[in-house]
Amino acid sequence: MPRHSVTSEDEDPLTLAIAPPPNETPAERERRIVEEKKAREISDIIDEEINMQRLAEKRENPVKVLLLGQSESGKTTTLKNFQLINSPKAFKAERASWRAVIQLNVARSIRIIIDAMTKASSSSPESPGSLDDLSIPDSENELPTLTAEHLKLKMRLSPLLQVEESLWRRLSPSTAVNFETSLTSITNIPHFTQPAEVYVQSSMAWKSTFSRLVSTSTRRSGESDTDIDFDDPKDPGVILNNCAEDMIKLWHDPTIRDLLSALKIRLEDMPGFFLDDLERITALRYVPSDDDILKARLKTMGVSEHRFVLKTEGNMVSRDWRVFDVGGARSLRAAWAPFFEFIDAIIFLAPLSCFDQSLVEDPSVNRLEDSILLWRSIVSNRLLQKTELILFLNKCDILRAKLESGIQFSKWVISYGDRLNTFEGTSKYMKKKFGTIHKHNSPTARTFYCHFTSVTDIQSTFQILENVKDLIVRKSLSDSHML
Numbered sequence: 383m384p385r386h387s388v389t390s391e392d393e394d395p396l397t398l399a400i401a402p403p404p405n406e407t408p409a410e411r412e413r414r415i416v417e418e419k420k421a422r423e424i425s426d427i428i429d430e431e432i433n434m435q436r437l438a439e440k441r442e443n444p445v446k447v448l449l450l451g452q453s454e455s456g457k458t459t460t461l462k463n464f465q466l467i468n469s470p471k472a473f474k475a476e477r478a479s480w481r482a483v484i485q486l487n488v489a490r491s492i493r494i495i496i497d498a499m500t501k502a503s504s505s506s507p508e509s510p511g512s513l514d515d516l517s518i519p520d521s522e523n524e525l526p527t528l529t530a531e532h533l534k535l536k537m538r539l540s541p542l543l544q545v546e547e548s549l550w551r552r553l554s555p556s557t558a559v560n561f562e563t564s565l566t567s568i569t570n571i572p573h574f575t576q577p578a579e580v581y582v583q584s585s586m587a588w589k590s591t592f593s594r595l596v597s598t599s600t601r602r603s604g605e606s607d608t609d610i611d612f613d614d615p616k617d618p619g620v621i622l623n624n625c626a627e628d629m630i631k632l633w634h635d636p637t638i639r640d641l642l643s644a645l646k647i648r649l650e651d652m653p654g655f656f657l658d659d660l661e662r663i664t665a666l667r668y669v670p671s672d673d674d675i676l677k678a679r680l681k682t683m684g685v686s687e688h689r690f691v692l693k694t695e696g697n698m699v700s701r702d703w704r705v706f707d708v709g710g711a712r713s714l715r716a717a718w719a720p721f722f723e724f725i726d727a728i729i730f731l732a733p734l735s736c737f738d739q740s741l742v743e744d745p746s747v748n749r750l751e752d753s754i755l756l757w758r759s760i761v762s763n764r765l766l767q768k769t770e771l772i773l774f775l776n777k778c779d780i781l782r783a784k785l786e787s788g789i790q791f792s793k794w795v796i797s798y799g800d801r802l803n804t805f806e807g808t809s810k811y812m813k814k815k816f817g818t819i820h821k822h823n824s825p826t827a828r829t830f831y832c833h834f835t836s837v838t839d840i841q842s843t844f845q846i847l848e849n850v851k852d853l854i855v856r857k858s859l860s861d862s863h864m865l
């Protein structure tokens with residue numbers, strides 16, 4: 383029998399179901415109220431537990447950061463700083479791998495000089511039959527003349543070409559064919575071409591290739607860095623050591639310096655430059671320092687993810703962090719988009735020093751211009767309107783050195799006009815340019831976070847990354863209403 387004889391269409395069935403019976407006695411009423419109170423208390427406890435669980439899940443939810451910017455902008459170097467600060471043990475355990483990359487960087491720099499010497503020899507009047515002469519511009523006909531001593535030096539350094547090739551093969555076996563192609567093209571074409579770079583697919587465990595150099599059997603007590611197996615027969619350390627004197631001679635030779643300058647090759651501004659440290663780096667028991675590892679250059683082709691547990695200063699919350707490092711070359715940028723759906727923050731690196739350089743992928747595009755366009759596309763992307771964007775105007779140390787060497791910023795950035803050719807003037811100008819783009823292209827108003835960086839400088843980068851870390855964590859906590 384229904385409890386209620388009268389129902390209305392407007393009455394909620396749930397209200398009807400839980401309504402007290404119409405003929406309830408006072409004792410029944412009292413018992414019902416006590417039971418309802420108990421039920422409410424249980425329900426409150428359950429609600430609270432659910433809320434606590436949700437908060438805990440948010441706490442466990444990692445902070446996800448994506449490093450973006452064109453190739454050579456400093457993404458992987460920023461990641462190395464994160465590793466150095468947050469997992470120093472893991473960072474140091476990779477010394478053997480980075481040692482190999484540094485050896486490769488040295489061999490590559492020497493190859494660039496050797497290629498330049500080949501070009502100088504083939505453009506000299508003694509070789510009139512050379513095809514090269516037909517296509518070398520007038521200014522380049524004035525390349526300095528090399529002596530027999532130079533040519534002997536070049537011969538003696540040829541084993542370094544094999545060092546480069548064998549390290550290349552070990553780092554990226556799938557690219558061995560590319561290496562040969564690039565070598566052939568370099569020796570045949572008349573104009574100087576920058577040799578192809580060695581790169582790694584993130585999916586490839588290239589570091590484990592070199593951890594084969596790690597040998598516990600050779601570990602001696604009291605030596606902290608003996609995780610490098612200096613006696614490995616494949617280790618090119620011995621060849622580099624044998625060539626050390628000749629490399630130093632070559633790099634300090636005034637004719638070679640004139641030749642490089644005539645060809646507008648500034649090795650000292652190129653990534654992976656170690657020629658000023660040859661004596662130290664070619665020592666038989668060379669172990670890379672933290673600074674060396676930050677300066678080592680290895681191009682990223684894929685995507686790599688790195689995990690850290692970070693504590694925030696002044697806040698006892700420790701959070702899992704995932705930092706994603708991607709390749710910045712043009713052909714690789716399509717791989718960025720899937721991250722936009724779930725990323726909390728982007729650290730965007732725009733190198734300021736490259737105002738006078740063009741993209742390797744497309745020499746008709748100025749690198750600074752490419753960074754500006756890239757920044758605009760990231761800032762205006764609707765999927766990223768809630769993502770924190772932190773801009774690193776990077777390579778400030780190289781910018782300073784270039785301006786001090788007399789290179790005119792306004793020759794490349796015409797709009798800079800006749801302002802002073804100083805670091806302060808040019809960097810401020812560029813910050814304003816990036817800031818204006820940020821202001822006018824963001825789908826919704828947001829704060830412009832910008833730092834002048836030289837991410838190869840461990841000390842200054844440490845402070846900046848601490849600030850960035852605090853900013854991102856504060857923002858993510860306030861988004862989840864935990865602050």
Ligand SMILES: Nc1nc2c(ncn2[C@@H]2O[C@H](COP(=O)(O)OP(=O)(O)OP(=O)(O)O)[C@@H](O)[C@H]2O)c(=O)[nH]1
Pocket residue numbers: 451452453454455456457458459460652653654655676677678679680681682683708709710711776777778779780835836837838839
């Ligand atoms: N002097 C100087 N060198 C830098 C700075 N930032 C990066 N480099 C060097 O520039 C080179 C390129 O840096 P990476 O971090 O490999 O560049 P990336 O953005 O990861 O490049 P891709 O992997 O090709 O996308 C490395 O040899 C770095 O040591 C800087 O602020 N100052």
Ligand SMILES: [Mg+2]
Pocket residue numbers: 457458459680681682707708709710
């Ligand atoms: Mg990289």
